Amino acid sequence: MKSIFTLFAFLLLGGLAAQDLEEGLVMHYPLDGNLTDTISGETAENNGNLTFEAGLLGQAVRYFNQDAYFVTPAGKLQVGPEADGGTAGTFALFVNHRAAPLETDRQNYIAQKNGCGPEDNNRGRVVLYRQNPNNESDPDSLISFISGRPLRTNYKLDSAETWIHLALTVDPEMREWAFYVDGQETARDTFTGTTQAENSCGEFVIGHHLTFENETQTFDGLMDDLRFYNRVLTQEEIDLLANQGGNTSTRPAIVANSFALAPNPVTTGEAINLTIDRSVFAPGTSLQVNITDLSGRTVLTRMYDRAAQRLSIDHALQAGVYVVTLTDGQRMAAERLVVR
Helix, strand or coil, X not given: CCCHXXXXXXXXXXXXXXXXXXXXXXXXXXXXXXXXXXXXXXXXXXXXXXXXXXXXXXXXXXXXXXXXXXXXXXXXXXXXXXXXXXXXXEEEEEEEECHHHHCCCCEEEEEECCCCXXXXXXXXXXXXXXXXXXXXXXXXXXXXXXCCCEEEEEEECCCCCCCEEEEEEEECCCCEXXXXXXXXXXXXXXXXXXXXXXXXXXXXXXXXXXXXXXXXCCCCXXXXXXXXXXXXXXXXXXXXXXXXXXXXXXXXXXXXXXXXXXXXXXCCCCCEXXXXXXXXXXXXXXEEEEEECCCCCXXXXXXXXXXXXXXXXXXXXXXXXXXXXXXXXXXXXXXXXXXX
């Protein structure tokens, strides 16, 4: 992993450098006129005569009927419990829906074809789709399915003919998943009870239901820049991916020296106090605080409506070095935190 000091420096300079987004990248399909994975050099089979046309980043792949899809090579990304050989993961892609099917059908983006279990239960559980509008449960909502049950984001996706960036993170060790739309977190939850992310290591079906038979559960539209990581990307990294297409209007501007941490270093269990520069973050502003660890994982998030000038954060952070970021959605600041 990159050192926390490198991450900290990039945050203050205006965002993560492009090369940081190569770390942990195990599959990358730019979809720029072909179905070639730039990491392995392998080209997926074109099923259903997928075509290419102008996209967000160069060209994009066009899905247009129920037979169109491609399948990634097996074994490139294992998502599931560490004890079974799986890892954490991040799935990210741009989609642009055609209007007619968005009004009627379920839209499948990613479906794990195979799992790592016994042959009688060898079914993958990493699925990302948009529910159809006539479904009684969560119509139009974006849903993932990675633990034997739907993980509902309650994010209503009803926009056609526009580019949208989607990202799903799975952290088996923390038993946590999170979902992002256009770089912003829309849902985060833990796997309840004994449920956990099921280990998946087979091929991924891109743009179709994993059975290849359900004609009302396919994707119809454009797809661009499909990425799979074997780590959990941070909020800042996902935001950077989402803004690759030149839409920087939603990316916070980086500001320096706009809040202070005290004490710093802080002892484990001791409250962290943030004193905010009100010339940067206006009084009463809604603010979000994120704390990121050495691996780039967000370990603590707090939201404050009408935040005061001084915030106090209780925590259970272990000894180590962290980055604390503060944002109001328009500006972002970062400071290094040491816990002893």
